[in-house]
Amino acid sequence: MSTASIPPVSAEVSGTPVNFRSGNDPWIRRRLLVSRAFLWSCRVVTYSSLAILGVLLASIVWKSLGRLSPNFVTSYTSFNPEKAGMLAGIWGTFWLVALTALFSIPVGIGSAVYLEELAKDSFIVRVIRVNLSNLAGVPSIVYGILGLTIFRPLMDSLEILFDGRHAIKVLGLFRIRLLQLEIFDGCVLAGALTVSLVILPTVIIASQEALRAVPSTIRVASLALGATRWQTIWRQVLPAALPGISTGVILSISRAIGEAAPLMMIGVLTMTSLCPGGIESPLQVLMNPSRLLAVPFDQFTAMPVAIYDWSKQPDPQDRFAAVAAAGIVVLLAVLLTINATAMLVRARAARNLKW
Amino acid sequence: MAAISGGMSSVPPSVPGVDRNLDTSAHPAAIDVRGMNFYYGDHQVLYDISLMVPERSVTALIGPSGCGKSTFLRTLNRMNDLIEGARCTGECLVEGQNIMDPAVDVVLLRKHVGMVFQKSTPFPKSIFENVAYGPRVAGERNRAVLADLVESCLRRAALWDEVKDRLQTSAMALSGGQQQRLCIARTLATNPRIILMDEPASALDPASTDRIENLIGELCANYTIVIVTHNMQQASRVSHQTAFFFKGRLVECGPTTTIFTSPSEKQTEDYITGRFG
Numbered sequence: 001m002s003t004a005s006i007p008p009v010s011a012e013v014s015g016t017p018v019n020f021r022s023g024n025d026p027w028i029r030r031r032l033l034v035s036r037a038f039l040w041s042c043r044v045v046t047y048s049s050l051a052i053l054g055v056l057l058a059s060i061v062w063k064s065l066g067r068l069s070p071n072f073v074t075s076y077t078s079f080n081p082e083k084a085g086m087l088a089g090i091w092g093t094f095w096l097v098a099l100t101a102l103f104s105i106p107v108g109i110g111s112a113v114y115l116e117e118l119a120k121d122s123f124i125v126r127v128i129r130v131n132l133s134n135l136a137g138v139p140s141i142v143y144g145i146l147g148l149t150i151f152r153p154l155m156d157s158l159e160i161l162f163d164g165r166h167a168i169k170v171l172g173l174f175r176i177r178l179l180q181l182e183i184f185d186g187c188v189l190a191g192a193l194t195v196s197l198v199i200l201p202t203v204i205i206a207s208q209e210a211l212r213a214v215p216s217t218i219r220v221a222s223l224a225l226g227a228t229r230w231q232t233i234w235r236q237v238l239p240a241a242l243p244g245i246s247t248g249v250i251l252s253i254s255r256a257i258g259e260a261a262p263l264m265m266i267g268v269l270t271m272t273s274l275c276p277g278g279i280e281s282p283l284q285v286l287m288n289p290s291r292l293l294a295v296p297f298d299q300f301t302a303m304p305v306a307i308y309d310w311s312k313q314p315d316p317q318d319r320f321a322a323v324a325a326a327g328i329v330v331l332l333a334v335l336l337t338i339n340a341t342a343m344l345v346r347a348r349a350a351r352n353l354k355w
Numbered sequence: 356m357a358a359i360s361g362g363m364s365s366v367p368p369s370v371p372g373v374d375r376n377l378d379t380s381a382h383p384a385a386i387d388v389r390g391m392n393f394y395y396g397d398h399q400v401l402y403d404i405s406l407m408v409p410e411r412s413v414t415a416l417i418g419p420s421g422c423g424k425s426t427f428l429r430t431l432n433r434m435n436d437l438i439e440g441a442r443c444t445g446e447c448l449v450e451g452q453n454i455m456d457p458a459v460d461v462v463l464l465r466k467h468v469g470m471v472f473q474k475s476t477p478f479p480k481s482i483f484e485n486v487a488y489g490p491r492v493a494g495e496r497n498r499a500v501l502a503d504l505v506e507s508c509l510r511r512a513a514l515w516d517e518v519k520d521r522l523q524t525s526a527m528a529l530s531g532g533q534q535q536r537l538c539i540a541r542t543l544a545t546n547p548r549i550i551l552m553d554e555p556a557s558a559l560d561p562a563s564t565d566r567i568e569n570l571i572g573e574l575c576a577n578y579t580i581v582i583v584t585h586n587m588q589q590a591s592r593v594s595h596q597t598a599f600f601f602k603g604r605l606v607e608c609g610p611t612t613t614i615f616t617s618p619s620e621k622q623t624e625d626y627i628t629g630r631f632g
Contacts, residue, residue: 120439215476217476218476221472221478221538223434223465224472224542225469226463226489226493226545227462227488228492235488235491353480
């Protein structure tokens with residue numbers, strides 16, 4: 001019965017010479033056309049978004065030319081657009097990101113290791129796993145409110161550390177003067193904790209995925225050689241996952257640099273001539289390292305906040321637009337530098353692995 | 356019975372170092388399993404297994420896929436602990452101590468009962484680091500001691516001459532057969548007494564398989580080896596004792612020559628002569 005459904009080989013068909021040149025068969029021509037149209041539409045969407053980005057970048061750079069100069073990054077902001085600079089924002093963002101990295105990297109990688117490698121598959125663990133991606137999608141302004149309601153009062157409760165409201169006592173040995181009276185209004189520490197919350201879900205998810213990509217045979221082989229769980233994770237699994245983890249961490253840090261909303265929520269400064277800890281150049285860190293201790297408790301401003309503020313400055317000739325554009329150029333330059341460093345670090349980590 | 360006698364004449368010669376006529380009854384037991392039952396959750400995988408493995412000999416575990424032989428092998432160094440929901444009852448004495456005891460330190464146990472897997476699993480590190488890993492995690496830091504150990508283990512695994520000039524290159528660049536011998540060298544470096552092998556040659560070409568089999572012949576003078584294999588010829592070539600598993604039960608266990616020439620169970624006979632499985 002099955003033989004009946006197979007058409008007999010016709011002598012005519014097998015006898016006709018086949019022409020492999022295209023353009024003869026209308027059906028094949030149509031398929032080729034569709035395939036080519038698909039290729040071109042992919043090209044168009046890719047390059048059009050690239051072109052828009054290029055136009056945007058070019059217009060910003062063009063606008064910034066009026067203010068972009070070496071003294072833009074070495075001077076404080078001012079009501080005079082000719083003099084307004086980004087020094088406070090650069091240092092503020094630097095300390096913010098440094099502290100954020102300090103909190104979010106160990107906590108993020110530690111949580112990922114726990115969830116992927118150590119935790120038993122319990123109800124709570126499953127709830128956490130599912131909700132991590134939900135948390136990653138929460139708008140950062142929500143974390144800002146969280147920071148406002150939790151971290152600022154928390155900082156206030158740390159008052160025992162302080163002598164009055166102007167200085168920190170360090171082990172009763174010496175005092176470090178703070179720059180602002182209202183010490184806890186949007187200090188670097190509160191900002192860093194808030195931004196850590198914003199990026200933690202992303203750090204954890206990226207680390208989890210990197211850990212999951214490590215073949216389980218490596219773990220089993222390591223355990224079979226008499227390694228403990230800790231040794232297996234520390235010597236085999238983490239090194240193998242490090243390139244992936246560092247990519248996730250760097251992308252999250254880049255996001256932290258660009259965040260303005262949660263910082264404004266907790267009340268960072270806008271027009272300020274204050275660098276946290278009064279540190280205006282790397283040299284001062286070496287000359288007076290004790291100032292580092294004041295950094296977390298000082299008020300600050302960050303690059304995106306400063307840019308936002310400039311873009312809102314009332315000015316009849318709109319001269320602050322150039323300042324804001326210059327700020328954006330500097331912010332982008334910093335981001336690019338960090339991403340480039342990330343690629344180097346990643347390449348380094350991957351080279352130690354001998355796949 | 357014609358098939359059996361056909362099977363008898365086709366028992367291949369054993370590899371050098373494996374004397375199938377060796378009387379292992381004089382050897383003390385390295386592993387003594389008594390009434391072992393094993394479950395994945397509610398699903399029972401092993402039923403009342405009792406098996407004795409004599410010291411410094413090779414025991415082959417044969418049987419069709421899914422018969423539980425690999426699961427059984429992994430209970431011997433408690434690798435099944437890693438599987439959630441796995442449960443084991445009964446006794447398993449390794450050198451007289453019941454390793455099912457919760458007080459047993461699995462890290463110490465696995466150091467003494469090494470394991471070689473079906474798929475070679477080199478770490479993404481250099482050849483040297485792969486072999487040195489076991490001693491390193493056990494606390495050895497002396498470079499010179501490690502270097503000596505790496506050399507002697509690679510020599511015993513018959514790999515030294517091929518890799519001595521590129522110890523710092525990636526272990527991933529080795530061929531499949533070399534990787535498997537590296538994994539054996541890596542296991543030897545922890546100084547085990549017992550080596551478990553889970554189909555160590557099933558992914559290798561005939562020449563590499565041959566090298567692994569000869570290696571087993573050399574190693575069994577000093578180590579107790581338990582090997583799981585799908586290859587009947589291999590089981591008969593390398594082992595003193597053969598155990599046939601079927602559907603989670605140990606059907607028959609005896610000297611390899613006996614199992615392959617005159618098994619007492621019909622199931623064994625059918626499997627060995629290729630009537631099923």
